Amino acid sequence: MSSTIEAAVRVETKRQPLPPRERLEQVFDVQDLTAIYGSKAALKDVSMEVYKNLVTAVIGPSGCGKSTFIRCLNRMNDLVPSFRQTGTIRYHGQDIGARDVDPVAVRRTIGMVFQRPNPFPKSIYDNVAWGLKVLGMKDDLSERVERALTQAALWDEVRDRLKASALGLSGGQQQRLCIARAIAVEPDVVLMDEPASALDPIATQKIEQLLHELKQEYTFVIVTHNMQQAARVADMTAFFSISRGEEGERWGELIEYDETEKIFTAPSDKRTEDYVTGRFG
Amino acid sequence: MTSLDVSADAARRPFSGRRGRLGDLLLQGAAGIAALGALVLVGLIAWKVIQGARLSISTFGLSFVWNTTWDQVHNVFGAGAFLYGTAVTSFGALILATPIALGIAIFLTELAPRWVRGPVTALVETLAAIPSVVIGLWGILVLGPALRDHVNPVLHSVLGFIPLFGPPGTYGSNVFTAIVVLTIMILPIIASISRELFLSVPAELKEGALGLGTTRWEMIRGVVFPYSRGGVAAAVILGFGRAIGEAIAVAQVIGAFTGISINLFHPGNTAGGQIALNAQGASSGLETSSLIYLALILLVFSIVVNLLAQFIVRRSARRLWTAT
Amino acid sequence: MSAADLNLLQRPNDRLRRRRLVNLGMEVLAWLAAAIAVAILGIVVWSVAKKGAGALNLDLFTKSQANASLFGGPVRQGLANAFVGTLIVVGLATLMALPFGILIAIYVNEFAPRAIKSLVGLTLDVLAGVPAIVIGIFVFSLIVVAHGQSAYAGGFALAVIMLPFVARATIEVLALVPNSLREAALGVGAPRWRVTLGVVLPQTIGGVLTGATLAVARVAGETAPLLYTCSLVAQGTHWNPSQPLQTIPVAIFELSESASTDDQALAWAGALVLILFILFASLGARWLATRSRRKMLGAVR
Numbered sequence A: 001m002s003s004t005i006e007a008a009v010r011v012e013t014k015r016q017p018l019p020p021r022e023r024l025e026q027v028f029d030v031q032d033l034t035a036i037y038g039s040k041a042a043l044k045d046v047s048m049e050v051y052k053n054l055v056t057a058v059i060g061p062s063g064c065g066k067s068t069f070i071r072c073l074n075r076m077n078d079l080v081p082s083f084r085q086t087g088t089i090r091y092h093g094q095d096i097g098a099r100d101v102d103p104v105a106v107r108r109t110i111g112m113v114f115q116r117p118n119p120f121p122k123s124i125y126d127n128v129a130w131g132l133k134v135l136g137m138k139d140d141l142s143e144r145v146e147r148a149l150t151q152a153a154l155w156d157e158v159r160d161r162l163k164a165s166a167l168g169l170s171g172g173q174q175q176r177l178c179i180a181r182a183i184a185v186e187p188d189v190v191l192m193d194e195p196a197s198a199l200d201p202i203a204t205q206k207i208e209q210l211l212h213e214l215k216q217e218y219t220f221v222i223v224t225h226n227m228q229q230a231a232r233v234a235d236m237t238a239f240f241s242i243s244r245g246e247e248g249e250r251w252g253e254l255i256e257y258d259e260t261e262k263i264f265t266a267p268s269d270k271r272t273e274d275y276v277t278g279r280f281g
Numbered sequence B: 001m002t003s004l005d006v007s008a009d010a011a012r013r014p015f016s017g018r019r020g021r022l023g024d025l026l027l028q029g030a031a032g033i034a035a036l037g038a039l040v041l042v043g044l045i046a047w048k049v050i051q052g053a054r055l056s057i058s059t060f061g062l063s064f065v066w067n068t069t070w071d072q073v074h075n076v077f078g079a080g081a082f083l084y085g086t087a088v089t090s091f092g093a094l095i096l097a098t099p100i101a102l103g104i105a106i107f108l109t110e111l112a113p114r115w116v117r118g119p120v121t122a123l124v125e126t127l128a129a130i131p132s133v134v135i136g137l138w139g140i141l142v143l144g145p146a147l148r149d150h151v152n153p154v155l156h157s158v159l160g161f162i163p164l165f166g167p168p169g170t171y172g173s174n175v176f177t178a179i180v181v182l183t184i185m186i187l188p189i190i191a192s193i194s195r196e197l198f199l200s201v202p203a204e205l206k207e208g209a210l211g212l213g214t215t216r217w218e219m220i221r222g223v224v225f226p227y228s229r230g231g232v233a234a235a236v237i238l239g240f241g242r243a244i245g246e247a248i249a250v251a252q253v254i255g256a257f258t259g260i261s262i263n264l265f266h267p268g269n270t271a272g273g274q275i276a277l278n279a280q281g282a283s284s285g286l287e288t289s290s291l292i293y294l295a296l297i298l299l300v301f302s303i304v305v306n307l308l309a310q311f312i313v314r315r316s317a318r319r320l321w322t323a324t
Numbered sequence C: 001m002s003a004a005d006l007n008l009l010q011r012p013n014d015r016l017r018r019r020r021l022v023n024l025g026m027e028v029l030a031w032l033a034a035a036i037a038v039a040i041l042g043i044v045v046w047s048v049a050k051k052g053a054g055a056l057n058l059d060l061f062t063k064s065q066a067n068a069s070l071f072g073g074p075v076r077q078g079l080a081n082a083f084v085g086t087l088i089v090v091g092l093a094t095l096m097a098l099p100f101g102i103l104i105a106i107y108v109n110e111f112a113p114r115a116i117k118s119l120v121g122l123t124l125d126v127l128a129g130v131p132a133i134v135i136g137i138f139v140f141s142l143i144v145v146a147h148g149q150s151a152y153a154g155g156f157a158l159a160v161i162m163l164p165f166v167a168r169a170t171i172e173v174l175a176l177v178p179n180s181l182r183e184a185a186l187g188v189g190a191p192r193w194r195v196t197l198g199v200v201l202p203q204t205i206g207g208v209l210t211g212a213t214l215a216v217a218r219v220a221g222e223t224a225p226l227l228y229t230c231s232l233v234a235q236g237t238h239w240n241p242s243q244p245l246q247t248i249p250v251a252i253f254e255l256s257e258s259a260s261t262d263d264q265a266l267a268w269a270g271a272l273v274l275i276l277f278i279l280f281a282s283l284g285a286r287w288l289a290t291r292s293r294r295k296m297l298g299a300v301r
Helices: A003-012 A066-073 A103-109 A124-134 A141-151 A171-184 A201-214 A227-233 A260-265 A270-276 B006-012 B017-065 B080-111 B114-129 B132-159 B175-199 B203-210 B216-227 B229-245 B248-253 B271-277 B285-321 C003-009 C014-054 C058-062 C080-111 C114-129 C132-147 C151-176 C179-188 C192-203 C205-220 C248-256 C261-299
Strands: A026-037 A040-051 A055-059 A083-091 A110-113 A189-193 A219-223 A236-244 A250-259
Touching: A026 A066, A040 A066, A040 A083, A040 A219, A040 A236, A055 A066, A055 A227, A066 A083, A066 A189, A066 A219, A066 A250, A103 A110, A103 C014, A110 A171, A124 A141, A124 A171, A124 B216, A141 A171, A141 A201, A171 A189, A171 A201, A201 A219, A201 A227, A227 A260, A236 A260, A236 A270, A250 A260, A250 A270, A260 A270, B017 B285, B017 C080, B017 C114, B017 C132, B017 C151, B017 C192, B080 B114, B080 B175, B080 B216, B080 B229, B080 B271, B080 B285, B080 C014, B114 B175, B114 C014, B114 C261, B132 B175, B132 B248, B132 C014, B132 C248, B132 C261, B175 B229, B175 B248, B175 C014, B203 B216, B216 B229, B216 C014, B229 B271, B229 B285, B229 C132, B248 B271, B248 C248, B271 B285, B271 C132, B285 C114, B285 C132, C014 C261, C058 C080, C058 C261, C080 C114, C080 C151, C080 C192, C080 C205, C080 C248, C114 C151, C132 C151, C151 C205, C179 C192, C192 C205, C205 C261, C248 C261
Parallel strands: A040 A250, A055 A219, A055 A236, A110 A189, A189 A219
Antiparallel strands: A026 A040, A026 A083, A236 A250
């Protein structure tokens, strides 16, 4: 096994071992999820649970459907016209794909941070405040904005230029602003699609630190192509990979899902072992 | 990209020599003269229009702008009534056209099913291609009577307390018909520019807003509109410029009345309309010169409007991408 | 968030319901706006088609208008003189605008330093923004005052309107020609002018023709520039460009004001033919554009 991962895992073993799974509160219960774009399946038969107040990482090679997977969790894939899905995703027991469920309400409690920072072309203050205003959380607006920025470890850096354009911030700051924006509306879950892949190592480190602090309040599901990152921040890790069919079709599948330490030190599946030891992917 | 270093080549080339250089000079000369000609043309337009208007300018001076008589008998002419008509019809058209055009643009970029977008876009652009004289023909013979019989009385009975919507009268040709016609004509410009602007809003920005749990309209209002604010303003201004310059369709449907009437259902006239309607020979040199004076006013306005639109586009592009 | 809030997914509260209603309302309005545009186009085209088709006959193309409504006698005849006149005037305009526009484009794209490039670009934009009626007045002041109306004057007025379109379209196509082509030709030792005229320009013929066709489609329907330059026409069908000739748009303009239904029928017929011409010209231009684009992409190696 790669020594850097060993080191990472060792560093993180100062984290508490997780209680047995039956005692963990489930946030998501995904059953037999199959995601299809047009006529091609991107994911097949994914079944896993996501637990409260943990950081769950989704890793795997390019094209294995990681982004597709988390975008299913907040129904962002609805925005793609050719998308269909089968299987169920239960959020605290409720099927989020049910007909009477409004995706707008889903996205309110299950927020998202994207791969490239995408702050609105507004001021720093307005970036956070806009969502609050639209969603009707206007009371104590300034306090809410300050709290969100503080939680995202950005407050000290921007407190005296809140009215400046958000586009003037560095990439790392912009991403933290996007995190602040997402948590300001008090979601239950925050999905992150490779949040640090466009950032430099220092900015990345700041964000990983945020995850440690914030998971007490929120549940995180983070897609990452960086195994070391997963080893550093995640409590549970799900490994996806690409399966091939007889006629050359490819789709993503969940190979193994377990506590991070186990995935990286003693994986059950050979494909997992090949990936985490760098033999492929 | 264009200034390639030809001199170094010349040293190497064994056979181009004098003839090549002459040819180069001729082409560059001719092309340069043509480009210069374009500049000269604009200047010439300004000069010749001013020259034609000189008689009227020296006779009436600036009071021409607000004087509302156009009297061939006493040789007194003023643009007031027509400038009022131009203002009323153009602003009226703008007020009607802008929300509809924005609605069309939103429809085409956010709401329409994929297979509908292409055809509807083509249809909107076809509307722009219809010549103004044809719209005017339709306006006189179809739209005017229809409005007179079915719309104007209703508007008067509902909104009659506003002096704008006074008694409808028996004419199909009036200011209101002209406003509707102009609306139809400037709709495609504003709609197609807005559509391109909305298309250029990055998808990630829109996803960022939707990811917070906002409805599509909230996302449009909070992200798409602010992002394209400058461009839409420019589009509206360009539409306005088109409206003030339109002479033919307006001349056909507005009723050729010289005077100011608040009532939209009363005939009126615009600067462009007055110029167009008197083409078949003015009564005197002074009247002709006054018509050209009208054209001069239109020229000035259209250039100002054009430059304003360009300035807004440039300024909004700069603002978007730098820290303020 | 408390556990109770999580049930937000299934019990929409009042606020969410209101926001959804607003969203729906706005979507309906947008659909309505699009429907209005399509309806207007449909109504106009249908009116022209229905009323124009009724008046389409051979006379339309073979007989000319007579001022018959003034003197009694046979009233509705045809627009032959207007068709001929339009062909001549638009033809003259194209002959004037096309070389001029191409030369401007060559200068801007092949020779001009950047500052001049934007100046000329600005000039073309300003030119394009001048109202057609003012262009008519300009030509009136320039030519007609001294020499009277003529098809030449009308053609020149239309040419001024065509110029920005032709120039801009040609600039765009020239810019698409890859530099490697120019450099290759120059490297062989050919002089600049040969390269431009013999290598670069031929690549752009399709695009230039497209631009020209679209410009023609645009000015074929222009009335305002002709009113002061080419509208006081004599009866009968004439060909002499130094006289004012009747044109379709001006004919429609005059006929539309007439109370006589025969005149109006003639106007509808003229409008129908005009719209059909513009439609075919635009479609033709689009076909040319796709064809030339395919050729250009094939030529780039």
